[in-house]
Amino acid sequence: MAGYVSEAVIRRLPGYYRHLRELEAEGVRQISSQGLGERMKLTASQIRQDINCFGGFGRQGYGYSVQELREHIGMILGVDRVHRMVILGGGNIGRAVALSDSFPANGFQTLAIFDADPGKIGTTIGSILVRDIETLTDFLREQPVDIAVLAVPPPQAQEVADDLCRNGITAIWNFVPADLKLPPNTTVVNVHLEEGLEILSFKMKQKET
Amino acid sequence: MAGYVSEAVIRRLPGYYRHLRELEAEGVRQISSQGLGERMKLTASQIRQDINCFGGFGRQGYGYSVQELREHIGMILGVDRVHRMVILGGGNIGRAVALSDSFPANGFQTLAIFDADPGKIGTTIGSILVRDIETLTDFLREQPVDIAVLAVPPPQAQEVADDLCRNGITAIWNFVPADLKLPPNTTVVNVHLEEGLEILSFKMKQKET
DNA sequence: TAGATTGTTAATCGATTAACAATC
DNA sequence: TAGATTGTTAATCGATTAACAATC
Numbered sequence: 129m130a131g132y133v134s135e136a137v138i139r140r141l142p143g144y145y146r147h148l149r150e151l152e153a154e155g156v157r158q159i160s161s162q163g164l165g166e167r168m169k170l171t172a173s174q175i176r177q178d179i180n181c182f183g184g185f186g187r188q189g190y191g192y193s194v195q196e197l198r199e200h201i202g203m204i205l206g207v208d209r210v211h212r213m214v215i216l217g218g219g220n221i222g223r224a225v226a227l228s229d230s231f232p233a234n235g236f237q238t239l240a241i242f243d244a245d246p247g248k249i250g251t252t253i254g255s256i257l258v259r260d261i262e263t264l265t266d267f268l269r270e271q272p273v274d275i276a277v278l279a280v281p282p283p284q285a286q287e288v289a290d291d292l293c294r295n296g297i298t299a300i301w302n303f304v305p306a307d308l309k310l311p312p313n314t315t316v317v318n319v320h321l322e323e324g325l326e327i328l329s330f331k332m333k334q335k336e337t
Numbered sequence: 338m339a340g341y342v343s344e345a346v347i348r349r350l351p352g353y354y355r356h357l358r359e360l361e362a363e364g365v366r367q368i369s370s371q372g373l374g375e376r377m378k379l380t381a382s383q384i385r386q387d388i389n390c391f392g393g394f395g396r397q398g399y400g401y402s403v404q405e406l407r408e409h410i411g412m413i414l415g416v417d418r419v420h421r422m423v424i425l426g427g428g429n430i431g432r433a434v435a436l437s438d439s440f441p442a443n444g445f446q447t448l449a450i451f452d453a454d455p456g457k458i459g460t461t462i463g464s465i466l467v468r469d470i471e472t473l474t475d476f477l478r479e480q481p482v483d484i485a486v487l488a489v490p491p492p493q494a495q496e497v498a499d500d501l502c503r504n505g506i507t508a509i510w511n512f513v514p515a516d517l518k519l520p521p522n523t524t525v526v527n528v529h530l531e532e533g534l535e536i537l538s539f540k541m542k543q544k545e546t
Numbered sequence: 547t548a549g550a551t552t553g554t555t556a557a558t559c560g561a562t563t564a565a566c567a568a569t570c
Numbered sequence: 571t572a573g574a575t576t577g578t579t580a581a582t583c584g585a586t587t588a589a590c591a592a593t594c
Contacts, residue, residue, distance in 0.1 A: 142532035188552040189594040206538040224433040299541050315540045317533045323351035324526045329415040331524045332508050382563050397576040398570040
């Protein structure tokens with residue numbers, strides 16, 4: 129248990145969490161690695177291995193308590209905490225993130241949106257004020273922020289990222305199609321949407337033959 | 338060369354394509370596996386292996402022609418073709434996809450948006466008409482569509498997906514946080530945004546220690 | 547107790563890295 | 571030619587699967 133967790137396992141964790149929440153909502157109390165595997169299209173063996181990275185949550189002859197396992201994985205992911213976010217860029221993506229209510233519903237709260245466009249500054253998106261990006265440093269000095277959502281035009285991305293890191297941001301959810309150069313203590317998750325379309329295109333082509 | 342291409346390689350292809358386009362834009366004509374590896378943070382060995390899944394595009398003692406390799410990988414991805422898309426759901430995500438100009442700029446054209454909300458039907462997003470989802474079947478009968486972008490509320494997702502598949506859609510770009518049950522000839526790429534935030538949260542927590 | 551199912555070790559499989567002959 | 575760098579085979583590493591004793 130515990131110790132090193134491989135990237136492969138980390139990428140599967142949110143899937144476990146989602147399926148366990150669904151099962152809980154369906155009123156399922158208990159599930160075996162076999163049953164969960166069928167549902168998630170993973171082998172029972174892999175599920176037991178994955179879960180045992182974090183400790184023995186199961187009982188022999190019984191399986192796993194859905195609620196208990198869901199709670200544990202939630203804690204492991206850290207979604208039992210509130211995360212305070214700022215959004216950089218009030219364009220299509222920034223708006224979509226700001227307007228979603230699934231993120232705040234899961235504890236990911238957006239405090240502010242920053243943009244350079246005078247036409248946007250001072251407006252609100254949902255109930256969130258769009259601020260002048262020039263005031264970013266001041267804002268970060270006063271407010272504790274956990275995550276920055278980067279959704280600015282590509283040419284500005286690196287500069288804004290540098291600014292964020294200089295002001296204590298260590299986690300970036302990056303929607304810009306670029307590989308940011310970041311200090312080693314910074315955590316980044318890239319969402320490169322166009323790559324998804326390209327992979328879809330590739331797989332469609334592959335199926336032709 | 339050719340033959341089976343592993344998922345691991347497929348996932349890296351869009352990265353190659355993007356970096357090669359950047360290099361081309363920077364005016365770089367030639368690059369070695371070594372040089373490309375440094376840029377993409379991959380080993381030179383891996384780059385040569387990956388590229389050789391598709392054929393010998395390099396020259397010993399020289400490296401790869403940036404333009405030639407970019408063109409080849411573009412063809413391999415299928416982004417030299419136009420892809421016709423429809424968007425299901427005119428909410429935050431559907432809007433963001435419809436309003437982006439990077440997708441049409443890369444040949445991914447949105448023909449129509451479908452929604453069930455009478456308040457949205459008949460309006461336009463960007464220059465794209467929002468249609469009644471009841472008219473989806475008729476539309477698909479008349480228009481060739483390559484890709485469906487699924488961005489409806491989770492409870493409707495499976496039903497809409499079934500409808501799409503019944504009407505000849507074989508590629509789905511799925512933004513709904515659910516594992517869709519789809520016929521085996523259907524290709525799906527999932528974009529589970531909330532999973533990215535959860536992974537970010539996990540990694541932040543991990544760094545604490 | 548008997549049956550089921552975990553936790554964990556061992557075996558297999560696949561992906562990455564290293565090495566090097568071929569060749570530009 | 572000499573130097574550089576590919577294409578490709580072999581070695582290593584890591585992740586997945588299988589097996590099974592432990593135990594609820």
